[in-house]
Amino acid sequence: MDGVVDVTQCAIPPSGEMTYKFKAQPAGTTWYHGHYLNQYTDGLIGPLIIRRQVEPNQEHYDTERILMVSDWYNDVARTKLLSWYLSAQNTEGIEPIPDAIVVNGKFSQSLFVKTSGATRIRFRIINAAAFSMYTVSIDGLPLHIIELDQTPVVPYTVSSFVMNVAQRVSFYVNLNEFDQTYVPTDLPSTKSIYIRFKANPEMYPVDISSYIAPYATQCLPYPIFFNPLYLAILSFDSSDSLPTYPVNQATSESSNQDSEDQHDVNILCARPFNPASNVVPNATHYLKLVITFRPDSHNITRGYLNNVTYSSDAINVRNKAISMNAMKSDKMLPLLYQMVANSASLGIPSPIITNDNPLPVIQSDGSGHYLVPYQAVVDILLENTDEGEHPFHLHGHSFWIISTSDNPQAEQLYRGAYIQRDVVSVPASGWAKIRFLANNPGAWLFHCHIEWHMSAGLILAFLVGPNELLAQDYMIAANQKLFCQKYY
Ligand SMILES: [Cu+2]
Structure with missing residues (x-):
């Protein structure tokens, strides 16, 4: 569940059917x-x-x-x-x-x-x-x-x-x-x-x-x-x-x-209603994401996270500037299946220490795929250069909202007891700081939930704990292989 075509599954074909089995949690x-x-x-x-x-x-x-x-x-x-x-x-x-x-x-x-x-x-x-x-x-x-x-x-x-x-x-x-x-x-x-x-x-x-x-x-x-x-x-x-x-x-x-x-x-x-179940861990990793909108080389306005506009089969884009060595999200297996098939060669660097931040910084392959170590506690700073407000949603996890440019005092005020949500509204020409615990191995989108902005590529994918995913013996369901048969 919480999956997406090209990320965790192939699309259900017309007249096809698929049964999702899931644990009914969180409530x-x-x-x-x-x-x-x-x-x-x-x-x-x-x-x-x-x-x-x-x-x-x-x-x-x-x-x-x-x-x-x-x-x-x-x-x-x-x-x-x-x-x-x-x-x-x-x-x-x-x-x-x-x-x-x-x-x-x-x-x-x-x-x-x-x-x-x-x-x-x-x-x-x-x-x-x-x-x-x-x-x-x-x-x-x-x-x-x-x-x-x-x-x-x-x-x-x-x-x-x-x-x-x-x-x-x-x-x-x-x-x-x-x-x-x-x-x-x-x-x-x-x-x-x-x-x-x-x-x-x-x-x-x-x-x-x-x-x-x-x-x-x-x-x-x-x-x-x-x-x-x-x-x-x-x-x-x-x-x-x-x-x-x-x-x-x-x-x-x-x-x-x-x-x-x-x-x-x-x-x-x-x-939080139950503070005991809302213990906020200290951050172990850091990621800054800059939100921009600008025309691409075909003069089509697209959304960018750190200068990358996400493209996949789900989006009719003409701009497919994807490096050959990187994981491909178009005309390819869903990201999750690529992780299972060949986790050793994801082609994404591990987090590295930089001069800008005391914490190791999450890295990407340059195509919007970010590798997150299992159990990493990632602080994400979303910097919005756009004049519109953007509601960012994380799949597979919820996150703590530390503060935003509208409420910067929240970080000090509620240290250790931030509120958990799974959608944060990043203020116009402002910023939001969130923290998530990467405890759910798999491929998970992080994106603006304005449908038009998703289509414009304001998306990235976190590949969480590929080794742990393998260790869990993740199996691709038989009906999924059917939907993905052009690949199998
Ligand atoms: Cu948006």
Whole structure:
């Protein structure tokens, strides 16, 4: 599980099937999605909830609801949007702008979330968007956050929070805490309230109120311009009535909050629920990664990590500057199978001591494949030269967030008790520092989870503990050999 075509497996062919067997751990809120040819933008997604025997904080709620928010595109991503995005005509590398927001597959004001008589409800929010980060709030209710990605946290209370692509946040609400002043006294009492998902228009490289994409074919009844405010309706009864108050009803306090809350405050507020299981080891290795976007030799804007843009069969790239001696990720066996077949000749140097850092520095083969010794504790500094914020996700592991340029004080404040996540939002023109323990031998991607940026090559692969992988007698499944038969 947690695999990717060309990294841990060959693609499941049309009409083919594959059974994934996995240990249901770690527990928590996550989601399944295709990682191939922009299929998840086109809807190949779903929630995956792994429950604990005893859920931390479960005494605070009686029922739960899952809300999966994603970007809706009128056009097919796999063909039309991707080929436009990675074309020389797209001189500024403008990402396809979503046409709408959907939650659980429904457009704004059409999703009714019923409380079914419960007053204490846990919400598991999953940002499964291709591009957008969202500010989430529920009118008149404080949100008590209890889980970030798959890490339970000591409850803390916010009026809204930001979540970037691929992040998950759980909170509970208590309807008895509803702010009665939210509904003006001259209006009839309301049987429902809005759950708001607000995309921050500043993250888009164009003015969304007037932008018509060059590839767009206007097609009613689909929206023409993107509305950054999505409204779901939390219904207290079965009548599916809309709230009695106007959509723009907001106390001055909460509207101020909105403009201030564009940053991820969770890094500072969140404390691990179980500190004993969150012992942060000291770093043994170091890796600095510089994020850049620039046109390649074909004038196609691509993403680079330390000047390497990742290419694989999954990406229709014309730029395949891969050195002959290095591991190849295009037209080749999945990286994992290459590790198993020939770990002695991976062609990637071991970590080396440099003048810049007291710790050995993780090395690559120049094609985005980095060799990580088993049980290494790697500090990664992500330096973002781009003006956009990038949500970086690590496969096969979670990591501790040490600090970011938005919250640099976290490093000293929480020394030894950093919060674990598996997606970190690297601030625009800023940086993030994370640490992970390489205890899961295999081939694991580390990448920006904005689907367009993956397609643009903002990816690398960690090859963790090749010798340990062999020692574990890793076997390639029989059905996998079938899918990969062009190689076997
Ligand atoms: Cu990105």
